[in-house]
Ligand code: ADP
């Protein structure tokens with residue numbers, strides 16, 4: 001769906017249609033990603049195959065340096081796989097597109113633009129009229145609960161607020177996939193929990209596929225329908241865990257037997273992978 005096609009509709013996608021989500025299918029077909037040549041050669045991601053269904057919330061969990069960002073960047077179109085291909089809704093990813101919104105750990109808002117103008121940036125580039133841009137901006141400002149700070153600049157906001165604006169800015173392009181690279185990694189624990197709940201609320205209203213990278217086990221289980229655990233470098237998905245916990249997720253889930261069992265499973269996988277990476281680096 002292009003921005004222009006959706007711009008006049010003020011409600012988030014799922015509420016507009018009331019239909020089953022049919023956009024945001026991600027297929028990673030035999031993707032391998034390496035950097036450099038000769039003595040600089042570095043295999044970052046081993047051959048990976050993955051199918052993500054429209055509307056699914058998938059977390060990629062793994063130790064630092066295992067290739068999580070590299071894999072995510074190949075879906076974003078910032079990196080071309082050395083082998084294989086990434087498809088979104090059947091089309092090969094050949095570069096970045098507003099159809100695949102990205103949110104990074106570092107706040108990547110335009111510091112010289114107000115909150116409102118940051119969110120309106122994508123729709124403006126897409127050629128929408130001022131009134132269409134401002135209606136989209138208002139929709140997403142209220143979705144993230146920040147209508148009252150529309151005219152502030154990023155430097156005047158807390159880290160958590162900046163990340164909410166970053167999410168709104170990505171969503172204002174009506175993407176079919178939202179890609180998030182440790183988006184809450186720089187936030188304090190309390191803010192992080194609130195952001196997780198807020199994101200789940202947005203996700204359930206918007207009906208969008210989310211691919212979320214984290215090294216935090218609790219975060220991955222709390223958010224995801226599926227947790228993909230990656231091995232130490234060169235990264236490969238070693239476990240595809242279904243998270244069968246009820247939604248809406250409640251922070252009290254952290255003491256639920258199923259949550260604890262999943263956490264133990266993830267922790268032991270991550271621990272053995274981190275040990276491997278540590279030993280390799282010390283040889
Ligand atoms: P993670 O996000 O899991 O911490 P990354 O995907 O950032 O890991 O990195 C995986 C591996 O790929 C690392 O060995 C890293 O040094 C390497 N790498 C990532 N990006 C580049 C790049 N642009 N050029 C060369 N090597 C890279």
Ligand code: MG
Pocket residue numbers: 068069070181
């Ligand atoms: Mg990373």
